[in-house]
Structures are given as structure tokens and as C-alpha cells.
Amino acid sequence: MFSWCVGVSLCCVWCLRLMGNLLKVLACSELEHGPIVFLDFEHAQPTEAETAVWNQVSAVLEEAHGILAELQSYNGAGQEIREAIQNPGDLQLQEKAWNAVCPLVAKLKRFYEFSLRLENALRSLLEALTSPPYAPMQHLEREQALAKQFAEILHFTLSFDELKMTNPAIQNDFSYYRRTISRNRLNNQQLEAENEVNNEMANRMSLFYAEATPMLKTLSNATTKFVSENKTLPIEDTTDCLSTMACVCRVMLETPEYRCRFTNTDTMLFCMRVMVGVIILYDHVHPVGAFAKTSKIDMKGCIKVLKEQPSNSVEGLLNALRYTTRHLNDDSTSKQIRALLQ
Numbered sequence: 645m646f647s648w649c650v651g652v653s654l655c656c657v658w659c660l661r662l663m664g665n666l667l668k669v670l671a672c673s674e675l676e677h678g679p680i681v682f683l684d685f686e687h688a689q690p691t692e693a694e695t696a697v698w699n700q701v702s703a704v705l706e707e708a709h710g711i712l713a714e715l716q717s718y719n720g721a722g723q724e725i726r727e728a729i730q731n732p733g734d735l736q737l738q739e740k741a742w743n744a745v746c747p748l749v750a751k752l753k754r755f756y757e758f759s760l761r762l763e764n765a766l767r768s769l770l771e772a773l774t775s776p777p778y779a780p781m782q783h784l785e786r787e788q789a790l791a792k793q794f795a796e797i798l799h800f801t802l803s804f805d806e807l808k809m810t811n812p813a814i815q816n817d818f819s820y821y822r823r824t825i826s827r828n829r830l831n832n833q834q835l836e837a838e839n840e841v842n843n844e845m846a847n848r849m850s851l852f853y854a855e856a857t858p859m860l861k862t863l864s865n866a867t868t869k870f871v872s873e874n875k876t877l878p879i880e881d882t883t884d885c886l887s888t889m890a891c892v893c894r895v896m897l898e899t900p901e902y903r904c905r906f907t908n909t910d911t912m913l914f915c916m917r918v919m920v921g922v923i924i925l926y927d928h929v930h931p932v933g934a935f936a937k938t939s940k941i942d943m944k945g946c947i948k949v950l951k952e953q954p955s956n957s958v959e960g961l962l963n964a965l966r967y968t969t970r971h972l973n974d975d976s977t978s979k980q981i982r983a984l985l986q
Contacts, residue, residue, distance in 0.1 A: 681785040682902055683792070683892055685911055685918075690789035697772050701793045704758075704765040708800045711758050714751060715804060720813025721745045725820045742824060749821045752814065753841055755804075756849045759859055762797060763866040769794045770870050774881045780888035791889070797863070798921030799914055805857035805968075806960050818853055822846055857968050860921075864928040871929060879929070886926040887940035893919035894942065897949045913957060919946060920961045924969055933971025935981055947984045 690698035721744035728734075728741035772790050773783045784791045808814060825846070841849070855861045871879050893915050896902040906912060923941060927934040934941045947965070950958045966985050971977065 681781060681892060682896065682905065683784060683795070683889075684788055685792055685795055685914060686906065686908055688788035688792040691787070694772070694787050694789050697768050698789050698793065700768055701765045701790075701797075704761045705793060705796055705800075707758060707761075708796070711755060712800065712803055712807070715755065715807045715811075718748070718751070718811060718813065720811070720817050721748055721820075722813055722816060725816065741820070745817050745821050745824075748817050749841055752818060752849060752853065753845065756852050759852065759862045762800075762859070763862055766794075766797055766863055766866050767870055769797070770867065770882060770885070774877060774885050776881075780881075780885045781892075783885065784888060784892060794889070795914070795918040798925075799917045801859040801863055802917045802921055802961070802964060804859045805964075808853075808858060809856060814853060818849065822850065857964070860924060860964075860968055863921075864925060867925050867929050879931075883926055883930045884940065886922045886929070890919050890922045890926065890941045890946065893922070894946050894949055898945070912953075916950060916953065916958060916961055920950070920964055924964060927969040927971050932976060933974065934969065935971050935974065935977040937976065937978070943981050944984065947981070951984070 721741060724737075724741040724744040728737045731737050769790055772787060773780070773794065775783075778786065821841075825843075852858045852862075867882065871877075871882050897912065897915055897919070903912070906915075923934050923943070923946060926939075926941060930939070932938060935943055947962075950961055962985065966972065972982070972985065
């Protein structure tokens with residue numbers, strides 16, 4: 645009798661656990677989709693149907709690691725610029741500062757041009773992951789390699805913007821470059837560097853780097869543009885793709901059965917970055933945003949998952965939710981969610 649009771653108890657515990665995981669899945673969104681899908685961010689390979697888009701996006705992503713490495717090692721020309729400003733009559737110091745700044749501005753131009761290629765890559769992925777007749781969950785299950793590339797773009801974007809926000813030298817260098825160009829133009833002098841970064845390019849770069857999170861702004865604008873240009877595609881097809889991906893990431897992070905399938909320790913952080921990235925995109929594209937009660941993203945669950953991690957690894961992600969979303973401070977945002985992000 646005792647062993648039978650133990651067996652029943654264990655069975656009940658198992659059923660409750662299973663029901664809990666099922667409820668997590670059903671809470672993902674109001675979409676009518678099947679069981680949660682495990683996104684293989686580590687090993688997904690393109691199917692034949694994905695190959696064309698995958699190859700196009702892969703050519704862009706191959707540059708991403710090098711871009712981040714260059715940005716991480718960006719030290720700026722602060723010393724040379726200060727010396728030149730303090731000694732305006734010293735032509736040698738003026739030339740030294742200019743020679744230090746020019747290669748840095750060329751590097752900033754490469755970063756900006758990469759953002760344009762990234763924008764085109766995102767558009768191709770959105771077209772593939774929102775096309776009828778499949779629902780968002782079906783797309784993620786069928787096109788895991790493209791979902792992984794979408795995730796890699798978001799991971800790169802948040803990484804780039806974190807580095808940019810903590811490096812004031814970027815703005816300082818570019819401001820000095822523009823001032824020098826303007827001064828020489830007034831004196832009817834044209835410097836050789838202008839051939840590479842002309843006035844029109846400098847204006848566009850200036851707008852890009854004026855943003856606190858320029859890559860995220862690029863993706864947000866690209867997603868909004870994708871929605872507005874595809875009149876026959878309901879906006880929900882795009883926002884549901886984003887909310888479903890946020891849900892999948894959250895459930896993968898909070899469910900031990902899924903977490904144990906990660907073979908790389910960095911995949912947890914990767915998954916968290918992707919979750920935050922799609923939340924921010926959703927908040928910029930959806931009319932009422934990610935924080936409203938009607939949102940298809942479980943914001944409390946997502947924030948809770950982040951806060952369960954070591955603070956040094958997620959503080960930047962929490963700050964991204966605090967400062968780069970559009971609707972956090974709306975009246976429709978509950979006090980509970982605001983309190984969680986304080």
C-alpha cells in the first residue's frame with residue numbers, strides 16, 4: 645500500500661511538472677500554435693529551402709565578429725585632439741591630430757556601412773520568417789537556421805551598442821573631424837580625407853552615431869519600414885514573429901530540460917540578448933508596445949529570468965529595457981513591471 649502511494653505521489657509530481665511546462669508554453673502568447681520548439685542556436689544548419697537567404701545573410705554576419713573586435717579596441721585620438729586644441733597655432737600638432745583621426749573616421753565609416761548591410765539582411769530574414777501560410781512557431785521550427793541568424797543579428801546589435809555607449813571617444817573623434825573639415829572648407833581648402841567621407845556621408849554618419857544605440861535604431865527603423873511597405877502583410881505577422889521568439893527564448897532559459905541541452909556556456913547569455921533584442925524591436929513596432937496588458941510577451945517572466953542571473957552579466961540588458969524601449973513609461977505599463985525594472 646505504501647509503495648503504491650509513493651508511486652501515485654511521484655506520478656502526481658511528474659504530472660504537475662509537466663502541466664507547469666505546458667502552461668509556460670500556453671502563456672507565450674495568444675497564438676494558436678503547437679508545443680514549444682527548441683531553437684538550436686548552437687548547431688542549426690540550413691535546409692535546402694533556407695539556403696538562398698541563409699547564404700545572403702551569412703555573407704554579412706561573417707564581418708560581424710571583426711566589427712566588434714575593432715570597436716572593442718577603439719581607443720580614439722583624445723590625446724592628439726587635446727594637444728591640437730590647446731595649441732591652435734602649432735601646425736605640427738594640428739597635423740598630428742588630423743593624421744590620428746582620419747583612420748579612425750574611416751573605421752567609423754565601415755561600421756556605419758555595415759549597419760546598412762545588416763539592415764538588408766534583417767529585411768530578408770523578416771520576409772522569410774513571416775511569409776504565409778505558416779504561423780510564427782511553424783516558421784521557427786521549420787527554419788531554425790534562419791531563426792539562428794536572426795538571433796545572431798540581435799546579439800551583434802546589442803553587443804555593438806553596449807560597446808558604443810561606453811566609448812565617448814567615438815563622438816569626440818567624429819566631432820573633431822567635422823569641425824576640421826568645416827574650418828578648411830571656409831578657408832577654401834579641401835583635405836584628401838574628404839574624398840572618402842564627403843559631406844553627405846558625414847551627415848548620415850553623424851545622425852547614426854548621435855543615437856545612444858545606433859545599431860538597434862537601425863534594426864527598429866528597418867522593421868518598421870518592412871511593416872509599412874508590406875501592406876498585404878498584417879502587422880501581427882511581424883509582431884507575432886517577434887513575440888514568439890521572445891517566448892521561446894524565455895521558456896528555454898527558465899526550463900532546466902531545455903537549458904541542459906546548451907553545450908556552450910555562452911549560449912545562456914546569447915539567448916538572453918536575443919530575448920531582450922526581440923522585446924525592444926516588438927516595443928518599437930507594435931502600436932501599444934511590449935509592456936501593455938494586451939502584449940503577447942510575458943514581460944514579468946522575461947524580466948524575472950534576467951534578474952535570476954548574476955547582475956554583472958545582465959545589467960546591460962536590463963538597462964537596454966529601461967532606456968531603449970519606447971513604451972515602458974506609458975500609462976498602460978503596470979506598476980509591477982516598472983518596479984521590476986527599477
